[in-house]
Amino acid sequence: MTALQVLPKIRRDAVDRPRRRGSVSATQRRAAWLMVAPAGLHALIWIAVPVVATFVLSVTNYSVLEPLRFVGLGNYVTAFADPVFQASIVHTAVYTFFTVPVAMAIAVFLAVLLNLQIQARSWYRAAYFLPQVTATVAVAMVWLQIYDPQNGLANKVLALLGITGPAWLADPGFALPSVIVVGIWQGIGIKMLIYLAALQNIPADLYEAAALDGANGWQRFRRITLPMLRPATFFVAVVSVISAFQVFDQVYVLTEGGPANATTMMTYEVYKSAFVNFQMGLACAKSVVLFVFLFGLTLLNRTLTGGRDED
Template identity: 50%
Template structure:
C-alpha cells in the first residue's frame, strides 16, 4: 500500500517537460529575426527608391514646382488644369485605347502560339526562342527595324501592299494610322513573355482531366473550354495585369518612332509627362499627371482582379 502511494506521489510530482517547448519557441524566434534581417535590404531599397519617391511625387503634384526654382502650394489646381488640357485628354484617350486594343489581342495571339508550341510540332525549342527574341531585344532596336518597315518609299509594309496593287500608306505620318501602327509593334514585341507564361500554365494542366474528357467523348474545343481554359485562370490574371501596366507605361516606341505625332495623334500619357517634366520643366504639373497614371493602372489592375475572382467562382 505504501509503495503504491509513493509511486502515485512520484507521478504527480514529476515536472512537465518544458525545456523542449522553450527551445522550439527560441528557434522560431531566431528564424523570424533571421527572416527580417534577410528582408532588410529589400525593404530599405523599396522604402528609399519606391515609397519615398511616391510620397514626394504626391507632394509635388500639389505645387507649381519648376526645376531649380521656387515652388508654392497650389492645392488641386494642377488636377483642375488637367481636366481642361486638350493634349492631356488626347494622351489619356490614346493610352486607354492602346491598352484596350493591344492587351486582349496580344493575350489571344500568345495563347494560340502557346497552344501550338505545346503540341507535338517539330522544332518546338527553336520556335520558342524565335517567338521570345523580340521580348529580350532592346526597344530602340525594335523601333528602328519597324521604322524601316513603315518607311514610305522602300519599306516592307508598302512593298507588300504594292504586290496586291494597293497604294502606299503613310504609316507613321497619317494621323489615322500612326497609333494603330504603334499598336501592331507593341503586340508583336510583347508576345514572347505572354507566350512563355501560357506555355508554362498549359504544361501544368492535369493530364488525368484531359484524358477523362477524351474518354467521355469531348472534342478538342469542349476539352479546351471545360478543362484547359479554367486551369489557365491564374495565368490570365498575371498576363492581364503585367500587360496592362506595360501598356500604360509605353514610351520608347513613341519616343523613337513618332514623337507623339503627327500632331498629337500618337501621344501617350508617359510621353506627355516626359515633355512637361524634362522639356517644359513643369515638374509639379508632370507630377499630377503621374499620379493620375498610377491611379489608372491601379483601377485596371483591380478590374483584372475582379474578373479573375468572377471566373474562379464560376
C-alpha cells in the same frame, strides 16, 4: 525516480518542445533584420520617397528654375483642361484595349501549338520569346525601317498585291494603329510563356477522360483548357494592362507623340511636362493621375479574383 514521477516531466517536455522549436532567438531576429535591411533600404530610397515626393510636388508649381510655391489642385485642373492630355488618356485606353486582348489571344494560340510534340519546339519557343528580351528601342528602330514609306517592308509587301501603302507613322489615321501593331508583336512572348507554363500544369488525365467520352479537340479546348487557364489569364490581363498604360519607348522612337499628337500617351505627356517644359509639378500631377488608373486596375483584379490569393 518512479514511473509516476517521470510521467509528468515527459508531459511537460512534450508540451514545451514545440514552443522551443518554433521560438526565434534575439540573434536570429537580428540576423533576419540585417538580411532584409538592404532590400528595405532600397525600397525606401527608390520607391517610397519618390512616391511621397511625387504626391507632394503635384500640388506645387515646382519647375526647377522657380521658387517652390503651393498651388493646391491647380496642376490637376490644368492637366485635365489640356486637350492634349485628354487625348493622351484616350490614346492610352485605345492602345490598351487593342494590344492586350489581341496579344493574349495570339499568345494562347501559340502556347497551345508549342505545347504539342512538334519538331524544333524549343527553337520556336525561343524565337517567339526573343522580342520580349530585346531592348524596346532596338525593336522600335527595326519597325521604323519596316514602316518606311519608300523602302519599308510593309509597303513593299503591299506593292506586290497592287496596293499603294500609306505613310504609316506620318499619317494621323495610321500612326496609332501602327504603334499598336508593334505593341502586340512585342508583348506576345511573355504572355505565351506564362500560358505555356499554365498548360503544362493541366493534368493529362482530364484530356484522356474527355477523349474517352467522345469530346473533339475544340470541345476539349473550350471545356478543359480555357477554364484551367483562368488564373493565368487574370494575371496576364492585369500585368498587360498595367504595362500598356506605361508604354513610352516605342512611342518616343517611332512617332514622338505625333503626328498632330495622334499617338501621344500619358507617360509621354509626363515626360514632356517634366523634361521638355520643365513643369515638374504638372508632371507629378499627371503621374498621380496615371497612378490612380493603375491602382484602380489593381483593385479590379482583386475583385475579379475574389479579393484573395489562391491557396
